[in-house]
Amino acid sequence: MELQPQNLEPLQSQRIAVLGYGNQGRAHALNLRDSGMDVLVGARKGTGAERACEDGFVVRSFLEAAEQASILVFTLPDPVIPKVFQHCCPALGGGKALGFAHGFAYHFHEIERLPDAHYFLAAPKGAGVILRENYEKGTGLPVAIAAESATNPGRAWEIALSYAYAIGACGVPLRTSFEEETVCDLFGEQSVLCGGLMYLMEAAFNTLREAGYSEEMAFFECCYEVQRIMEVFLRFGPAGTVRRVSPTAFFGGVTRGNRVLNPRLSEELHGLLSEIQKGDFGREWKKELSEGGKIMESAEVRLRHSAWQKTFERMREVLVEPV
Numbered sequence: 001m002e003l004q005p006q007n008l009e010p011l012q013s014q015r016i017a018v019l020g021y022g023n024q025g026r027a028h029a030l031n032l033r034d035s036g037m038d039v040l041v042g043a044r045k046g047t048g049a050e051r052a053c054e055d056g057f058v059v060r061s062f063l064e065a066a067e068q069a070s071i072l073v074f075t076l077p078d079p080v081i082p083k084v085f086q087h088c089c090p091a092l093g094g095g096k097a098l099g100f101a102h103g104f105a106y107h108f109h110e111i112e113r114l115p116d117a118h119y120f121l122a123a124p125k126g127a128g129v130i131l132r133e134n135y136e137k138g139t140g141l142p143v144a145i146a147a148e149s150a151t152n153p154g155r156a157w158e159i160a161l162s163y164a165y166a167i168g169a170c171g172v173p174l175r176t177s178f179e180e181e182t183v184c185d186l187f188g189e190q191s192v193l194c195g196g197l198m199y200l201m202e203a204a205f206n207t208l209r210e211a212g213y214s215e216e217m218a219f220f221e222c223c224y225e226v227q228r229i230m231e232v233f234l235r236f237g238p239a240g241t242v243r244r245v246s247p248t249a250f251f252g253g254v255t256r257g258n259r260v261l262n263p264r265l266s267e268e269l270h271g272l273l274s275e276i277q278k279g280d281f282g283r284e285w286k287k288e289l290s291e292g293g294k295i296m297e298s299a300e301v302r303l304r305h306s307a308w309q310k311t312f313e314r315m316r317e318v319l320v321e322p323v
Contacts (some may be wrong), residue, residue: 098118121178125143
């Protein structure tokens with residue numbers, strides 16, 4: 001990842017306010033500053049504000065940050081963004097650029113579309129800690145960008161592209177839309193990353209454990225090796241992967257995999273996608289929040305006390321990669 005001066009020109013002479021100093025916010029702020037940008041942080045009093053001060057940033061309230069910056073980036077959790085946006089709304093007009101790390105609040109009209117503001121999205125494809133680590137190593141992360149503006153779309157895209165480079169995009173940022181990024185991101189989380197894959201690993205782990213095999217071996221074979229096969233997949237692709245596993249693994253996978261993920265899978269996946277597109281999931285998520293997060297709390301308690309978690313904790317030292 002090598003930044004060129006022309007990549008950053010649209011952000012130069014601008015003051016950027018990063019609102020929120022959590023997982024994504026801290027990485028964005030640090031990377032922007034190291035790219036030579038003028039950055040301040042908007043945060044409530046508490047851990048985030050204290051950490052931003054320790055990192056050497058000027059810290060202001062959300063409204064003060066909005067008043068003092070020409071570019072504002074909302075890196076807060078999706079449910080919090082609408083409240084902070086509404087609070088800061090008097091200071092958000094006048095041609096300012098309003099950025100987001102995820103398109104949920106914008107796409108589902110949780111925030112107002114101000115006629116004289118430029119909206120942009122810069123969504124790194126990885127957690128904030130990885131974004132920061134990769135920036136420091138000079139490798140970067142893929143970043144998806146989108147932009148909308150009623151008055152100057154070209155300017156909005158210019159800022160989005162420049163911002164992506166400033167936070168550490170590797171290669172050319174992927175152009176998308178707020179709608180596409182939001183729907184694809186939610187679908188990927190639900191169907192694979194935090195849904196399907198987690199349930200598949202746990203079910204496979206429990207199948208071996210219940211058949212009398214050791215929890216340690218079950219964890220290695222059904223959980224730990226997911227990381228290893230994905231390293232091969234992301235380097236060589238699907239066809240390259242099957243050429244780099246054993247013939248036994250290849251044959252077993254192509255003849256048994258579709259028995260685990262059976263023909264009903266396609267129907268269920270289309271159902272998940274439809275729920276996201278129609279806003280059903282968004283409404284369900286808001287209801288969960290209004291009821292105090294009961295479903296999430298119950299799931300977290302179950303996982304915390306599961307054999308799966310306890311096995312991981314016993315094996316933590318074995319799983320640590322040598323430096």
